[in-house]
Amino acid sequence: MTAILPDHFLWGASTAGHQVDGGDTAADTTFLEGVTPSVFKEPAGKACNSWERWEDDLDLVKGMGLNSYRFSVEWARIEPEEGKIDQSALDHYDRMVDGCLERGIDPAITLCHFTLPSWFAAKGGWLNHDAPSMFADECVRVLDRIGDRAVLAVTFNEPDLPRILDNGSLPQEAVDLQRACIDAATKKAGVARYRSGNVVIPEEVTQLEYGFIRAHRTAVQAVRSVCPTLPVGLSLAVIDESYSTERGKELALDKRESCYGPWPAAVQGDDFVGVQNYEREVFDDNGPIPAQPGEDVNESGSPLHPESLANSVTYIHHLTGLPVVVTEHGVSTPDDDLRCRFIKASIPPLVELVRDNVPVLGYFHWSLMDNYEWISAFDVHFGLCSVERENGTYDRKPKGSAAVYRDIVASTVL
Template identity: 75%
Template sequence: MTAHFPDHFLWGTSTAGHQIDGGDTASDTTFLEGVTPSIFKEPAGLACNSWERWEDDLDLVQEMGLNSYRFSVEWARIEPEEGVIDNTALDHYDRLTDGCLQRGIEPAITLSHFTIPNWFAAKSGWFNHDAPAMFADECARVLDRIGDRIALAITLNEPDLPRILVNGTLPAEVIKIQRSCLDAASKKAGVARYRAGNVFNPEELTSLELGFVRAHRQAVQAVRASRPGVPVGLSLAVIDESYVTEKGKQLALSKRQSCYAPWVEAVKGDDFIGVQNYEREVFADDGIIPAQPGETVNEAGVALHPKSLANAITYIHSQTGLPIVVTEHGVSTEDDDVRCQFLKESIPPLVELVRDDVPIMGYYHWSLLDNFEWISAFDIHFGLCTVDRANGSFNRHLKRSAGVYRDIVASTVL
């Protein structure tokens, strides 16, 4: 089957349903936000109210001069109870898709951006033997409805992230709270093993990855059966692992082998692979070197390295040979001057790769809006736009960085 990529570079921005929509009552994440103890700092609630304000979001994308928008289609909205399909949710995504096209924006969809239906999580989620078939049914349902109008389909968002987190960056106290949160959810749901899309127990990680791989393969088949010409792949979280010593090199290579190697086989035959990069990790003899005095850091205290995106792309392309779509890239900061500079420094190396004939099909900045950033709730800021949540208006305001991004796109010839 031949996938048909757009004949131009896709410049866009990314969002995810639970993080912006609001009122996502049937999802596993909403359920976990309401148990005690919860790993989530606070519930998403109305988030950015994008379920109602989606036209405003698309207007912002258009105002920035972008030609694509990546959003997630939420399974929990479409099938809030097992076997019960909410056609009004499908109608919503129909309108959203048409709204994109009316503005000259090509839709890119994510079929599972972490969240899953509560009923699916109560059946052990991705650990369930029948999970791949159930997910494939959902993918077919979505592609049958809007697949004739989308630029590309992403099956799973960052299925390698749990492995990355376990490899040194997930504190022991967070692991403990995650375990307690899942135990509380199992008890509240009255099931033996409630398992979510993005909260996990480390000892179950290998089985979780197997479930993701099986689900991805069946989802690809479902997408191609419904819409043979739609490019389909998944997105990986990719940290730019670097090193300054020989032992550091071994540590960096070991992490890459653990986190990315399993996916090289899993994505064979896909039309593209999504790369999502936010940072570099520099290894020395004792592990990752922390940010040094004077370095610019993000809200997590991690030093910014604008060339990390180009390095991550180069690595993943060398491993898979697949065309690349940068499905996420950005910086968490309240200092928009930092974001402006980060955009100016990180996109030119990407452009050079394109000009050197590396098959990069598009770039989606994370994120359109300051939104609900999972366990950190609203304390982390990735948006090109602010949202007035405190006064309940949910009005959007473009930051200066949105103008910087617009100018970069307008002035770049590929």
């Protein structure tokens, strides 16, 4: 059977389990947060307490007038020990999906958003020859339970990110700390190699990439075996590489070939490809041009270019020939006025692509709320809503940008 693509534009927000749920004690990320040294600034702990407050999250999505919510189903919750399935975790996701539908929200499911069961990481993670079949079993388990009510299934979140980070996006001290963290985890677990999906050492990037591709192809088959009409694909991190000189053009094209080269073939036959864009890099003779005085920048100091979203979508659509879903897009900043300006400037060019018949199926903003941002912990802010973590209430409060996004959705006809 052929996948049934959404018959309406998906306006949504994205989250990921480890970053919002809290308390996933069987996860590899939790294990890595607890070793010494750790690349993670602090443990996620209860994160945003979404495991308990997921209904509040769905109310936020509904309150913004959105019709879809992208969230991850956490393998470590469902199979905390190899071969032992926690039915209560599947029950939880079943309730979440029903909660979405009760509010008129289409659930978009991510099957692996970086975090893995610790037992799987202790077996070498995606470097393990048997990893694809183990992941396929998880996909079948999940979709057999909730696939009949989902609108999209995303197998992997940003499997190209390790390659992007290996192309100069991480300072050497961070690379060294990742290696030390992985070595400490391997020693603590008492195994030959403890390997995660988002703490990676440079010499294993190619092998990891190959593991992701194998697992993705197997997962697509598994999804279709259970839900033949459910659209399935993966999401790619995409930096909008551009240039200002001829040498800069060579550098930009070289980076594109390195970062995205394997993926057009890997996604052939999929129903869509996800694009996750946050930045643009403009290359001159010496590499990416840093932010100039007066330019808007994000919390990492990178300049903001609202046109990067539409550029990235156009590039990936042409590269793969597939329909596109913007599975993530946003800006890390404590300045919500900046976020408002960025949203207002970024979305209209995307809307024009849709009106020009580029097959863009939806837009999901990252993120619904300020959450745990991996090695930066809680020190960067992507949320349309804030979360009162310090006082222990975990109350959510929409920011002005939530209203801006709501108004754009309400006034845009697609």
